[in-house]
Amino acid sequence: MKRLPIPDDVTGEEIDKDVKQELMSLPKGLAEEVARNLVMVAKLLDEDAEQAYGYSRVALRLASRVAAVREAAGFASYANAKYSEALAEFRAARRMTGSVELWPVMADCERGMGRPERALAMAGEPEVQKLDKAGQVEMRLVAAGARKDMGQAEAAVVTLQSPELASNSVQPWTARLRYAYADALVAVGREDEAREWFAKALEADQGGMTDASDRLAELDGVAFTDALVEEAEADTAEATEADEVEETVETTEAAAEVAPEAVKPEVPQFVEPVMPEAPAAEDVKADAEKTDVDEDAGKDADKS
Numbered sequence: 001m002k003r004l005p006i007p008d009d010v011t012g013e014e015i016d017k018d019v020k021q022e023l024m025s026l027p028k029g030l031a032e033e034v035a036r037n038l039v040m041v042a043k044l045l046d047e048d049a050e051q052a053y054g055y056s057r058v059a060l061r062l063a064s065r066v067a068a069v070r071e072a073a074g075f076a077s078y079a080n081a082k083y084s085e086a087l088a089e090f091r092a093a094r095r096m097t098g099s100v101e102l103w104p105v106m107a108d109c110e111r112g113m114g115r116p117e118r119a120l121a122m123a124g125e126p127e128v129q130k131l132d133k134a135g136q137v138e139m140r141l142v143a144a145g146a147r148k149d150m151g152q153a154e155a156a157v158v159t160l161q162s163p164e165l166a167s168n169s170v171q172p173w174t175a176r177l178r179y180a181y182a183d184a185l186v187a188v189g190r191e192d193e194a195r196e197w198f199a200k201a202l203e204a205d206q207g208g209m210t211d212a213s214d215r216l217a218e219l220d221g222v223a224f225t226d227a228l229v230e231e232a233e234a235d236t237a238e239a240t241e242a243d244e245v246e247e248t249v250e251t252t253e254a255a256a257e258v259a260p261e262a263v264k265p266e267v268p269q270f271v272e273p274v275m276p277e278a279p280a281a282e283d284v285k286a287d288a289e290k291t292d293v294d295e296d297a298g299k300d301a302d303k304s
Helices: 018-024 028-044 049-062 067-079 081-099 103-113 116-122 126-130 132-150 153-160 174-187 191-204 212-219 227-258 279-304
Strands: none
Touching: 018 028, 018 067, 028 049, 028 067, 049 067, 067 081, 067 103, 081 103, 103 116, 103 132, 116 132, 116 212, 116 227, 126 132, 132 174, 174 191, 174 212, 191 212
């Protein structure tokens, strides 16, 4: 089985104590190896989802009967938009633990697979009532997303209206909920209200998890530019222009050395225009007589 390189400072002790407890069912050496791979999944999931996926597959081959491993594999697949694969792993983890905490992300996998109606149906299942407050908010976000997927923009706005949205207290999910509501308001053309909620989302977004500030600027008609990028582009254009001028000068000088006459401006030679030769007098007289005959013939024809 192919292993992936793991830094020496990753010991496996960094994992959550509940996961460590699950891994105790494995032989010690195997448990340590699985733990180190799970640490790599957690470290890389946000910055390099593809690599995280690779480590999750190693852990899965080593310990597919451990719920924490199936869950980690599910999140790695989810981060790589492998929604069918992720849903299968989440379902396996749920069967092993009986927990409902993965219900919202399972519903979002259904959305990712192009089945928003299934996600919406899951939002109405009894499992939702067993979720904690954070899980219920997450389920509400998924349901609103499913409404938007189905072209029901107004219904998405209504779905997000809740006591959690109206609350002034700031929770880990507050910024995302306010942002989603503002985005839904934009979709139905209520931009003034949307601006207010983007501002509220920004106020609650201590970790910078949303781009609420950019959305606010967009609604205000402010366009941001990267000064460093613009300066680099200007320098590149200036350098290119200088190179082209230098290349032209060098080419001209080289041509002058090889064949001086080739670079001298050529003086155009005046060529006297050739005038058309005048017709002979006899030809002019013959043409006139022919014209008179043709006109007389035409008059005789009219009389007849």
